[in-house]
Amino acid sequence: MIIGILKESGTENRVAMLPLEIAVLKKLGVEVLVEHKAGEKAFILDKDYVTCGSSVAERKDVISKSEMLLSVNPPVTNEPGDFREGQVLCCVLNPLENREWIEKCRQQGLTILALDIVPRTTRAQAMDILSSMATVSGYKAVLDAASMLPRFFPMFMSAAGTIKPSKVLILGAGVAGLQALAIARKLGASVEVFDVRSAVKEEVKSLGGKFIEVEGAREDAAAGGYAVEQTEEFKKKQQELIQQRAKASDVVIATAQIPGKKAPLLILKETVHSMKPGSVVIDLAASSGGNCELTENGKTINVNGVKIVGKSDYPSDMPTDASKMFGSNIVNLLKIMINKEGKLVMNMNDDIINGTTAVHNREYVSQRIKQMLNIK
Numbered sequence: 059m060i061i062g063i064l065k066e067s068g069t070e071n072r073v074a075m076l077p078l079e080i081a082v083l084k085k086l087g088v089e090v091l092v093e094h095k096a097g098e099k100a101f102i103l104d105k106d107y108v109t110c111g112s113s114v115a116e117r118k119d120v121i122s123k124s125e126m127l128l129s130v131n132p133p134v135t136n137e138p139g140d141f142r143e144g145q146v147l148c149c150v151l152n153p154l155e156n157r158e159w160i161e162k163c164r165q166q167g168l169t170i171l172a173l174d175i176v177p178r179t180t181r182a183q184a185m186d187i188l189s190s191m192a193t194v195s196g197y198k199a200v201l202d203a204a205s206m207l208p209r210f211f212p213m214f215m216s217a218a219g220t221i222k223p224s225k226v227l228i229l230g231a232g233v234a235g236l237q238a239l240a241i242a243r244k245l246g247a248s249v250e251v252f253d254v255r256s257a258v259k260e261e262v263k264s265l266g267g268k269f270i271e272v273e274g275a276r277e278d279a280a281a282g283g284y285a286v287e288q289t290e291e292f293k294k295k296q297q298e299l300i301q302q303r304a305k306a307s308d309v310v311i312a313t314a315q316i317p318g319k320k321a322p323l324l325i326l327k328e329t330v331h332s333m334k335p336g337s338v339v340i341d342l343a344a345s346s347g348g349n350c351e352l353t354e355n356g357k358t359i360n361v362n363g364v365k366i367v368g369k370s371d372y373p374s375d376m377p378t379d380a381s382k383m384f385g386s387n388i389v390n391l392l393k394i395m396i397n398k399e400g401k402l403v404m405n406m407n408d409d410i411i412n413g414t415t416a417v418h419n420r421e422y423v424s425q426r427i428k429q430m431l432n433i434k
């Protein structure tokens with residue numbers, strides 16, 4: 059089988075796979091074709107890809123010769139018509155934003171492996187791109203906040219007096235929130251964390267954070283470890299408590315999300331107005347509506363001296379390691395799909411393959427995709 063790696067378009071700096079991971083693929087009996095300059099923005103040159111045993115080619119040749127094409131984002135600059143029936147596209151799909159494109163791919167008989175719907179099971183952990191990218195986002199968000207803040211993060215005892223540690227408030231203790239907690243603690247800040255899932259309380263404590271609880275959160279075991287929408291009464295109580303804690307904080311890192319829904323609104327306009335000038339809010343939920351009422355996706359705004367950063371694409375700002383993790387997750391997925399002869403086998407009885415396949419043989423496959431796109 060030949061696997062092609064496409065160059066990303068627009069502002070994306072990542073590439074779907076780095077040379078070291080390609081070397082692992084080659085051991086599985088696969089040939090790899092890389093689009094000219096695909097790794098350039100992640101600081102990987104064409105010659106590095108050639109050294110690991112892959113070939114570099116122009117985009118049209120990569121597309122025409124490969125059975126499977128890997129990319130970070132859907133190759134939407136290409137019409138599905140540029141691909142051929144039976145070809146497999148493997149990328150982060152963002153189904154709600156790419157509904158029409160997915161439908162065109164289905165009609166044309168393409169297969170789409172959607173890396174953002176890999177089931178979140180223990181067996182699939184090594185393939186979980188969302189976790190890898192959330193790790194990068196949590197890390198980078200804290201570093202960004204620390205560099206924007208007009209204060210130190212750690213406590214300092216110097217001849218010029220004692221400087222108190224900064225206070226960081228984290229909303230949402232998923233993968234990004236826990237990573238942000240760990241990094242903020244390493245930098246010496248004092249950290250408080252909110253979440254609606256009580257299961258994360260111990261993890262927060264073990265990383266040195268203080269867990270802030272609001273009584274009466276709705277939890278649903280059937281949501282597979284994810285948060286669910288809260289009652290109006292709970293939301294009001296939570297917004298009030300967040301306002302109280304945000305007033306006392308120097309930094310707020312907002313990461314709260316509900317899969318397939320708009321992000322919960324946790325920081326109201328009034329809360330921002332009550333915060334100290336110089337404070338920083340980093341809203342990682344910006345692309346799904348934001349946790350802060352004033353967030354503008356892709357922008358940093360200043361409201362009475364409070365900086366609000368609406369940013370959901372931190373992984374693209376750290377393209378080398380983000381691409382390394384991305385490619386490594388793909389290799390782990392492909393290991394269960396490539397047989398001893400180096401051929402692709404789509405075993406739809408495998409829960410990971412079934413759960414990750416958006417469309418195949420002109421049908422929608424994954425239950426999650428069907429739910430998200432409301433397909434009967």
Ligand code: NAD
Pocket residue numbers: 177178179180182183186188189192229230231232233234235252253254255282283284285286288313314315316317322324
């Ligand atoms: P996410 O990005 O969907 O959400 C981030 C966090 O926001 C979650 O912790 C969520 O509970 C929280 N949140 C949602 N609404 C909130 C509200 N109103 N107030 C405060 N917090 C709110 O989460 P994620 O990082 O993708 O992970 C969620 C969970 O998925 C994990 O904790 C874990 O249980 C599961 N998971 C499993 C695997 C695996 O087994 N392969 C991998 C990663 C995550």
